[in-house]
Amino acid sequence: MAAGTGRTAVTTAAVGTSSDGFWRTSGRLLGLLRPFRHLMLGAVAATCAFAGLNVAAPKYLGDATDVVVNGIFLGTTDQERLVILLSTVAVMYVFASLFNWIQGALTARSVQGLMYGLRAAVEDKLHRLPSTYFSERSRGDVLSRATNDIDNISQAMNQLLTQLIMSVLMLCGSLAMMLWISPMLAAIALASVPLSTCITVLVARRSQAHFERQWKETGELNAHVEEFITGHEVIKAFGQQSRAADIFAQSNRRLARAATKAQYSAGVVQPLMVLMANLNYIAVAVVGALQVIAGAMTIGGIQAFIQFSRLFSQPVGQIGGLLNLIQSCAASAARVFALLDAEEDPAQRGGDTPVPADGTIVFEDVTFGYPGSPPAVRNLSFTAEPGQTAAIVGHTGAGKTTVVNLLLRFCEPGSGRITLGGIDTATISTDRLRGQFGVVLQDAWLFAGTIRENIAYGLPGATEAGILAAAEASYVDRFVRSLPGGYDTVLENGGEPLSQGQRQLITIARAELAGRPVLILDEATSSVDSRTELLIRQAMRRLRHGRTSFVIAHRLSTVRNADLILVMDHGRIVEQGTHQSLLAANSYYARLYNAQFSASPRRTGALEAGL
Structure with a gap:
């Protein structure tokens, strides 16, 4: 007491x-x-x-x-x-x-x-x-x-x-x-x-x-x-x-x-x-x-x-x-x-505005820079409609991950605003806002505990049936069943003894179980082998169904079927459109695409079969 x-x-x-x-x-x-x-x-x-x-x-x-x-x-x-x-x-x-x-x-x-x-x-x-x-x-x-x-x-x-x-x-x-x-x-x-x-x-x-x-x-x-x-x-x-x-x-x-x-x-x-x-x-x-x-x-x-x-x-x-x-x-x-006494996250001071049913996400001339550095993103403006897959591509340091941080309000825009269903996200409490996002980050970090507990992390109190369904949908069940401890296998040091690809699949199962309307994939397939990447693509195709998705990756094979592709360079959106329209424009995206895939058409086709 x-x-x-x-x-x-x-x-x-x-x-x-x-x-x-x-x-x-x-x-x-x-x-x-x-x-x-x-x-x-x-x-x-x-x-x-x-x-x-x-x-x-x-x-x-x-x-x-x-x-x-x-x-x-x-x-x-x-x-x-x-x-x-x-x-x-x-x-x-x-x-x-x-x-x-x-x-x-x-x-x-x-x-x-x-x-x-x-x-x-x-x-x-x-x-x-x-x-x-x-x-x-x-x-x-x-x-x-x-x-x-x-x-x-x-x-x-x-x-x-x-x-x-x-x-x-x-x-x-x-x-x-x-x-x-x-x-x-x-x-x-x-x-x-x-x-x-x-x-x-x-x-x-x-x-x-x-x-x-x-x-x-x-x-x-x-x-x-x-x-x-x-x-x-x-x-x-x-x-x-x-x-x-x-x-x-x-x-x-x-x-x-x-x-x-x-x-x-x-x-x-x-x-x-x-x-x-x-x-x-x-x-x-x-x-x-x-x-x-x-x-x-x-x-x-x-x-x-x-x-x-x-x-x-x-x-x-x-x-x-x-x-x-x-x-x-x-x-x-x-x-x-x-x-x-350190200054707290300004996002914690969000209001009690309810999350609107309309899930349209709009960036309106958003600019942001980290302290002591030039702006990481400048004058970002785009619209992601409900159920769309919006892909953000560009070279390292182009500002892709910063867009994710802005979406989740890990940082606040220096100017401009971000709206969800027409409501400024700054007026929505962070708990409510982040409750709309399922996240698969670049680093597939898993907590110390069992595989079951790591999957259930996305939805505390989840039933065993829900956990198993998410694992099956994400191709986790097939390799977990082969482990001596099954779902009770204890993970340590960020996910050992699993491979990087297996850890990535568990984070996808976690997002699947959470069942949130907006999905963020930050470099989700950037560090796995081709076979595992194919499994991840198939799992993500199921996961993206009916959800607004933001896919951030260096591999353009991840985003060919996206509804909207945002091409970033030095913090700016230099092009946006569909895969076909951007190729037809024969500009920055076309050069980036050709540089990646002209030398490996067979592998690209195999991976695309999984989309």
Whole structure:
């Protein structure tokens, strides 16, 4: 229950606040604990009890020492009072341990609830980011923010909330007891505090930048590792292992330098705090001994004060030592908040306009360019009627895939508009709009899971009969039946152990099962053998029936029977029409067609038989 509440709070806070500045980031992070304030109040109460018992115990031990000393000098010991004092101290320490355990348990529940909400907010945000966000950043860096940085925050928060609160309470409690026992010795003990504070502040300013650099380099290192794993076959095929190792080594060295500087600058505090505590201890011991000689204090009193002095200096040193964690946590939190604050996909702000029954798709003078690049498409204008097959052809980089991104609103037109049934798609919510499209992308990516689950991905809750019908229509059933696990065969790493063509057929079965009115084929047959291509053509002929289809391919054999062919060159539509009319025009398309098929008429005819 708490965790669910935390997700809402995290998401809300993530949108409304800037992540700039150490204090703002820290305040924002602590603000996410608001849904768990009751647990934290319980943790604080348990910490107060723990600190109170630990602070009071030395006073009772000092009194017990005075009882023993008086017994030595007077020849008789008040054994009953001594037993009571020592028994009280023992009980106090037992209950202190119990309250310490309670405090740790409540803090852990609070922090893990916070982290559950933070992870959920990051996951939700990733779905609402535009495609350009991922194209402008390495996937390794985004992954590092969503995993390494969140894990670092979790570990740091667990320690900080436990030790920081405890240290502050112990500091205040021991100071109060020192003032009660001897104001003069307390003033000596306090003399080191201003210097300790100055050291802490100076180091904090220096180490923050180093920790930010450390986590930035961690993200870059993860990006390299992710790239090497994804492209390991290419690296080995070209014998570039040593080059890849050099790139990794350079990134690893940068990370090591950044981490060393961060840890060194923050680690300076602890030894300095220990030095100040030892000097303080010497001063208190010397002055305290003179006080005992002068009769101003008892031996038990000075013993208790020295214990309180240790209790006082210990949290001061701990707070200084926690600086390492504070700076590292703040740096990671700033990176996570930067992700949460990133501008969301404008398409997510679409309205509630219903999808019209008329499925006519019209591009009206559409222009779009990726950030920092010239326009990818310019002044696109065409109309795809319901049930038509519209083919988009052209050389690599002509803007074909950009048309798909515009259709699915992965990106928004810079000018012009796209309409569906006369309604501007910008006024239709992305969920409703994308619910009209069945997609077979160039990269036949399959998720980790069974073949059955991958086919059913297009229609959650699909029946077994529906899955089998889609598989049979897409020629998936014939090769799945030959697998030992059948439809329960588990796929990993994007579709292993299936071939590229078999993966492509499964994505077609997925689109078949989804049964959506508009179909997009992005390079659907560009990387398969001739026999599999023929199967794909036959499957697509069934799939296209009664649907508006957009076919994007380099192989013109895919599009000869299309109702409309759009010929693109450098982001513009240079020709449009049917196959026969474009050949008759004897222009760009005719030259492209002749270049591809004049040398292989027999293969072309065989493939066309499958259309």
